[in-house]
Amino acid sequence: xxTRILIVEDDLAGIRCDRxxxxxIPEITRSFAQKLADNGSVSVNxxxxxxxxxxxxxxxxxxxKLPDPEPLAIEPENIPLDIIYEDDDICIVNKPKGMxxxxxxxxxxxxxxxALLYHCGSHLSGINGIARPGIVHRIDRxxxxxxxxxxxxxxHLSLSEQLAVHSITRVYDCICEGILKEDGxxxxxxxxxxxxxxKMCVTAQGRRAVTHYFVQEPLAGKYTYVKCRLETGRTxxxxxxxxxxxxxxxxxxxxxxxxxxxxxxxxxxxxxVLGFVHPRRGEYMEFQAPLPEYFEKLLNKLRxx
Numbered sequence: 001x002x003t004r005i006l007i008v009e010d011d012l013a014g015i016r017c018d019r020x021x022x023x024x025i026p027e028i029t030r031s032f033a034q035k036l037a038d039n040g041s042v043s044v045n046x047x048x049x050x051x052x053x054x055x056x057x058x059x060x061x062x063x064x065k066l067p068d069p070e071p072l073a074i075e076p077e078n079i080p081l082d083i084i085y086e087d088d089d090i091c092i093v094n095k096p097k098g099m100x101x102x103x104x105x106x107x108x109x110x111x112x113x114x115a116l117l118y119h120c121g122s123h124l125s126g127i128n129g130i131a132r133p134g135i136v137h138r139i140d141r142x143x144x145x146x147x148x149x150x151x152x153x154x155x156h157l158s159l160s161e162q163l164a165v166h167s168i169t170r171v172y173d174c175i176c177e178g179i180l181k182e183d184g185x186x187x188x189x190x191x192x193x194x195x196x197x198x199k200m201c202v203t204a205q206g207r208r209a210v211t212h213y214f215v216q217e218p219l220a221g222k223y224t225y226v227k228c229r230l231e232t233g234r235t236x237x238x239x240x241x242x243x244x245x246x247x248x249x250x251x252x253x254x255x256x257x258x259x260x261x262x263x264x265x266x267x268x269x270x271x272x273v274l275g276f277v278h279p280r281r282g283e284y285m286e287f288q289a290p291l292p293e294y295f296e297k298l299l300n301k302l303r304x305x
Contacts (some may be wrong), residue, residue: 006062011208013058017042017049020056021064023207024164028066041065061298072132074103076118077110077162083119084146089155089280091120091134093147094289097265101138101147115160116149124149125156136160137233142251142266144292145172146274158279163233169275170230172238175258175268175298180224186211186241190234199254200236202244209234211241219302220250223250227272239267250298262298270295 006024015023015264021033021042036042042049043063044056056062082094090255100107103114116124116134124134134149136159137170150156162168193199210231217225224247228238239255240249248256251264275286291299 002066004064004066008056008058008060008062010058012056014055015045017054017056017062021062024062025064027162033064036064036066041067050193071186074113075109076121077114078118079110081112081115081119084289085285089151089278090159091116091149091151092274092287093149094156095139095143095144095147095271097142097292100141102135104227114146120149120151121150125151125153137163140236140239140267140269143172143269143271144289145271146275146287146289147271148274148276150279155279159276162276166231166233167276169273169286170233170271171273172228172230173270173272173295174226174228174242175219175250175295175302176224176226176240177250178224178247179218180213180215180226180247180265183212183214184245186213186245188241188244190237190240200234200240200295202240207234208232209237209241211238213242219299220305223302225299238269248298264294264298268295268298 004025006021008020012023018030018033018037019192019223022028022030037049040048041064044054045061046063082096084092084094095112100111101113103111113133113135120134134151136148136150139145139147148159150159187210188202188208189204189206190200193201212229212231214225214226214227219225230237239249239252243255249267249269250262251262252267253260269270270291271289272291273286273288275284277283278285
C-alpha cells in the first residue's frame with residue numbers, strides 16, 4: 001500500500017474531496033477516489049473522511065492510502081500496435097483513429113489496454129487498480145497520435161507528476177472551421193456541462209485550461225490548419241476551446257456542426273508531438289508522429305479547392 005500526501009491548491013478550494021483527489025492524482029479516476037473515501041482510505045487534516053461530498057479549503061492536507069492493484073479482469077488481445085519507442089520503463093504508442101484507450105461500458109475489448117496487455121504482459125504499472133493499467137493520460141477515441149504508457153509504478157509516478165505541473169510537451173494538429181488569421185491563446189475554465197453530462201464546456205465553475213494555437217495555413221477559404229499546444233490537459237480541451245471561439249474542429253459533431261461536409265469519422269485532431277523527462281534517465285525526450293493518411297488526404301483535397 002502506498003500513501004500520498006496532497007495539499008489543496010487555491011483553484012481547488014470549495015470543490016468536493018473526491019474530485020480534488022482525481023485532479024491532483026491524474027492516474028486515478030473520480031469513481032476510484034470515491035471508493036477510497038468510502039473505504040476509509042482518505043483523511044483530511046489527519047481526520048478520516050466521513051462523507052464524500054466534503055468541500056475543501058486551500059491548504060488542507062489530504063492523505064490518500066492507495067491499495068495494491070487488484071488482479072486484472074481485462075483480456076489481452078493480439079492487436080497490432082504502432083510503437084514509436086520502447087524501453088524497460090515506457091512505451092510510446094501512435095494510437096489509430098477509432099481505438100478507445102481503456103475499457104469502459106460499451107467498450108470492453110479492442111482497446112489500447114487490451115493490446116498493451118498482450119504486448120507487455122505483466123510489465124505495466126498498476127496504479128489506479130484494474131481500470132487503466134499503464135495509462136497516464138489519454139486521448140479521445142477518434143483522435144489519433146502519441147500516448148506514453150508506463151511499465152512500472154516508478155515511471156507512472158514520474159510522468160503523473162510532470163503532468164500535474166504542466167511540464168509535458170503536447171502539440172496537436174487539427175483543422176478548424178473558419179479562417180483564423182493569427183496565433184492566439186485561449187485561457188478559459190473548462191468543466192462538465194450541466195445540460196449534457198457527456199459534454200464539457202467553458203464555465204467559470206470549471207478548472208483553468210490554457211490552449212496556445214498557431215495558424216499553419218488557410219484552406220479552401222473556409223477552414224484553417226492549426227497546431228495547438230496544451231498548457232493544461234482538461235477533457236476535450238482543444239475541442240471545447242476552439243469551439244468557444246467559434247472555430248470548432250472539422251468533423252466534430254459534438255462541439256461543432258451535427259452535419260459535417262466530409263467523412264472524417266470524428267474530429268480531425270492528431271497528437272503529433274509528445275515530450276517529457278525520462279523517468280529513469282532524467283533527460284528530456286521528444287517524439288513525433290506523422291499525420292495519419294486520412295488527415296494528409298483531407299489537407300491535400302482542401303488545398304486543391
